[in-house]
Amino acid sequence: MSMHQAVRTPADINMSGWYGILPPPKAYEVLRGHYEADWVIVGAGFAGLAAARRLSQLVPNDRIAIVDAQRVGWGAAGRNSGFMIDLPHELGGDNYAGSKDHDRKRIRMNRAAIEFSASAADEYGLQRFFIRAGKFHGAATDHGLCVLRAFENHLTGLDEPFERLDGQQLKKITGTEFFVGGTFTPGTVMAQPAGFIRGVAEGLSNRVQIFEKSAVISLQTGKSHTVKTAEGEITAPRLILTVNGHLESFGFFKKRLLHVFTYASMTRPLSKREQAALGGEPHWGLIPADPMGSTIRRIGDRIVVRNTFTYNPDMSTSESEINRIGAAHDRSFRARFPMLGEIPMEFRWGGHLCLSLNSAPAFGEVEERVFVAGCCNGLGTVQGTLYGMLAADLAAGSNEPMVAEALNEPAPARLYPEPLMSIGAPVKLWAMQRRAGKEL
Template sequence: MSVHKAVRTPADMPVSGWYAVLPPPPKAQVLRGRYMADWVIVGAGFAGLAAARRLSQLVPNDRIAVVDAQRVGWGAAGRNSGFMIDLPHELGGENYGGSRDHDLKQIQMNRAAIEFSASAAEEFGLEPYFVRAGKIHGAATDHGLRSLREFESHLVGLAEDFRSLDAADMKGITGTDFFIGGTFTPGTVMAQPAGFIRGLAGGLAERVKIFENSPATLIETGAEHRVQTPEGEIVAPRLILTVNGHLESFGFFKRRLLHIFTYASMTRPLSNSEQASLGGERHWGLIPADPMGSTIRRIGDRIVVRNTFTYNPSMTTSEGQVEKIGHKHDRSFNARFPMLNGAGMEYRWGGHLCLSLNSAPAFGEIEDRVYVAGCCNGLGTVKGTLYGMLIADLAVGTEEPLVADALREPSPSTLYPKPLMAVGAPLRLWAVQRRAGREL
């Protein structure tokens, strides 16, 4: 038997705008007492619910239980920008791309995850939260424009479709003349992340038991695995951990996971006159030419700005940190939308990302019948879905070929010593964000 006591549990705050604009959820079912299952999944984000859905397809007569520390959609799954990206998206790169062979495989895997999510959206009526809208890469500087042309050249080599946009095109879409050019790619899905993940949980509830507000405080692994929560426990012979960076909270992948937070602000609803002043299209999503720049989404009468990365090895942020970074969002917003200077931000929030130094996932069987799917390297919507569905295939023992592809990926490499990380990680983040310049 192996015992893993949680040194911390998720405690995300304040509420994300994505979650706040949804109707109130039904009352949470909290785990109380002992529950016996065939499978227990810890974490009800994109990876956990993808694993649960895939298991319900592969072993429909098995008892599947999921526990989450918070309400479904409250945590990291409902705090991202909602881009489900099919193409290469390497946050650490100059223009997102990598080697051709690696990128071709990543495209295949990302699209498998998108199609899995698309089938869930159709099955559970989640189409309003899952729109195949494509994405724009927007450039605000000549340097950014050169990066986009390099990206487009890479896409030509991958035989991928795209459309170059000039300044007039960008203004026609966004309503602002801030951007001097762009690249449109059609394969990205624009999700309302909290709405999609809550809807997915609701759709699965008929065949999967989902316990909320039930943080796993202790895990014992052995012939029967036991997951303990403050008021109950689940006992099952098979355990899947889909808690992303919180794998380290249980002692797994220690000194291998890099805990980064990013931040977003959402406007109040824009008035009809403000929307008329802005012009442009009502729904679009834009990622910056420089990966460290500002991501912008317009969803009808609201605009979301996301930028700034911080190194938070405690896996928490604070209201003060969120508020301080919110001032950066205001500057970025006002630079792009001077005609909307009176539009205030109604919601501000931070979200936890888990990265590794070598951009590798935490995936596979780490103890007998104990499986992990995490460390999504800033791409939780698509990579979480991918590794969640594939970990179910691995655990059941199917012949899914993408499982072998996932297992061939390296494991997260060891971090530098703590003193170096404490100084070097924030310095590195400062440098790459400074490089972004006007793109930020």
Template sequence: MALHTAIRTPADQAGSGWYELLPKPPPPRVLEGRRRADWVVIGGGFAGMAAARRLSQLQPGARIVVLDAQRIGWGAAGRNSGFMIDLPHELASDNYAGGRDHDIKQIRMNRAAIEFAASAAAEYGLEPHFIRAGKYHGAATERGQRVLAEFEQHLSSLGEPFEKLGADDLRRVTGTSYYAGGTFTPGTVMIQPAAYIRGVARGLAGKADIFENSPVVSIKSGPAHTVSTPQGEVETPRIIMTVNGQVESFGFFRCRLMHIFLYASMSQKLSSSQMSQLGGEDYWGLIPADPLGSTVRRFGDRIVVRNSCTYNPSMRVSEDLVKNFGMAHDRSFRERFPMLPDVQAEFRWAGHLCLSLNSVPAFGEVGQGIYSACCCNGLGTVKGTLYGKLIADLAAGSGGPMVEETLSEAAPRKLYPEPFMSLGAKAKLWWLQRRAGREM
């Protein structure tokens, strides 16, 4: 018998633009009283929804409870840029690429996750929020162009298709002359993340009981585990933890996870005349040549800019910090879109992501009947979906080659002792963002 008491629970401030654009959801269903379940999934993001959906497929009729600390889509699941990326995307590398064998495996697994998500989109009528649009990489500097040339060479070695683009090609797509060249790859899916994840939750109605505003404050493990929230508790033989970096709050993977926050701003709605001045295509997503540069995405009459990152072991950021980084977003927006001088940002937010030093997940059985599918290393949409599905396969006993491949990964490496870890992480992030230069 062991008691895992949460040191902290998620407390994201100010809703993301993705969430705020959606219709107001019905009042939350909050866990109250005592109940029993065959499965409890802690966390209602990409991994949690994938795990619950997969469990409902493997064990129809099983009593599945999903507990989320906030509203579905309010937290990290609704705070990303909405890229479901199939290709190598190592944020710690200089050009997104890793080792050849590693990348071949990751591509195969990422595409399996995308197809699992596509089947959910088709089943639940979410196709408008799930678009196979591909992605652009844009380079604004000579160094960025060299980085993309290396990336293209790596893609060629993997046998992956891509299109090399010049400045005029990118201008025709984006409307801006900011970029000197780029690369297009066709396999990425662009989603409206909050709409997609809320839609999956709706689609699971009748197959899983989903409770919102029900943060887990403790887990008492034993032959039958007891999962407690402020107003209720669930007794269950099996728990799946899909809370990404928050898994550390329960004492698992302590001092092995890095907590990073990224910052984004979404423009006000563009008028028809502003869209005419901008030109370009209505729907596209662009990733910077430098991993620490600006991600830019247009969807119809709005533009999102995401850049700037901080190391926050406390898993908290202030509203002032979000506001301060908003000024960096405004500068990046003005540099790219000088033809839109009057366009202001309507929404600003921060999003929590979790990395490990060796870029591996916190995956597997961490206690008798307690499973973890956490630490997505900056690819929460696709990796969360992947690990959520695979952890359900593992926990339900169905296994499979991808489960074994994921289990064969090394454990997340232990972080350096404090204060060296924080000092080193902050210094490195400062240097990498400074090196990004005009890519930011």
């Protein structure tokens, strides 16, 4: 029997715009008293909900419970930019690409996860939150164009389709002359992340018991596992941990996970006159040529800007950090949309990404009947879904062939010893973001 006390539990501050523009959410119970289940899942993000959905298909008569520390959709799963990307997307690389064999496998597995999400969107009527729109990459500089050309060459080598766009073509879509060229790839799904997560949870809730606002403060693992919160507990023979970077809070993958935050701001609704001044199409998503640049989305009458990565090993950010980075969002917004003048941001927020030095996920059986799916390396809408789904397959003993592939992947590599990490990681991030220059 082992005891894992949580040294930290999540408390994301500031409501994300994605959550804020939706109607009030369905409320789930807070965990109080003692429950018995066949399966308990900790974490109701992409990974946790995918694990629950897969289990509900594999073992439909079993009792499945999910516990989250926060409201469903409040955490990173509802705070991201909503790009569900099928292609290679190495945030730490120069141009998103990895090696060819690795990327072919990645694409195949990412697409399986996207189809799994698509089936949930169909079943629960969430098509408005899950749009097969593809993504644009935009370059603002010659350096950015070079990065895009290298990315396009890589796609050609992989036999993946793309379309090259010049600045005028991008202006027709985005309304701005800021970009000198771009690349369109068709396989990305654009999600409204909070709407999708809340919708999947609601769809699952007649088969799966969901508890929210119930931080798990300890795990007792053994013949049967007990998950404890301040006011209740669940006992189950099988446990799936889908808490992303908080795996480390329970003592798993210690000194192997990098806790990085990234930040976004969403405008107030643009008036009809402002939308006419902007021009372009009402819905699009653009990621920067340089992985450290700004991601921009237009969702009808609002624009969302995401940029800046910070190293936060204590897994939290602050109001002042969000506001400081908000000023960088405003600069990026004004540079791209000078025709809009000073549009106030209605929402500003930050959220936790979990990365590893070798871009490897945390996946597998870490103790007898204790399974994990985490460390999604900044691409958790797809890879969280993938590893959550495969954790359920592994735990239920299904014959899904991707389980063996996932088990054969390397584990997250060890971080450098201190003080190299606490000095080196912020300096490296600063240097990479500086290199992004105007792309930021």
